[in-house]
Amino acid sequence: MAGHKARILDREDFIDYWVEYIQTHTDKEWSRQQNVLINSALRAIKKLP
């Protein structure tokens, strides 16, 4: 249970960190990083047989 709680806090911390990153960087900068995640997942699905 303690581990689960810690993981949630980890994720919440990351969300807060990432929001701050978005607020302190240009749209182009943060979106390039986000797009790596989104594009790679969608392209991987397309390659499925």
Next chain:
Amino acid sequence: MEIIDEKTIKLERELNDLDAFVLDFIKVLQKHTRYVLISGYVALLFGRTRNTEDVDLFIEKLSRDKFSSLYRDLKETGFYALNAESEEELFSLLEDKLSVRFARIDAPVPNMEIKFVKDILDQFTLHERIKVITAQGELYIGDMGLQIAYKRFILKSPKDLEDARHLQKLFSLSEEKIDKYQRILKEHGRS
């Protein structure tokens, strides 16, 4: 990101494959009806680092003839419906307040999950929609406070709570404002 006014946001992000899919679909859709994008895609548009297989939106309630015209246009531009075989079935699903899903012919993921507006709260979401200007086109999204409250107090999955946290922090919305939306949701039978 630049908040131009209460109803307009300019976003200079680079678009990804999901955004391109949404914009392609919206180009067809908006010739036939008003729409509002809601839920997860709104969080993704503003930077959430996660994936989704569907994009939720409301459209105005259409007559059978108008839906027929939209359906024909979608088919002609390379989209197909995932969850029904015929136009009649699709329209019937929408009339029954259920969703229909459209994807590109060669790829069921991602897909657009469409519903007719069903009550005053959905009408409000559509009427009070916010324009997001991107380099490749405009998109309309639901009111941010309502999106956050819906995710936090109705959907409540870990993913939705994280989306809500992301949007609330990004747009610096107060707890008081989100509470106000929670009350509106309750008043309209969402709980």
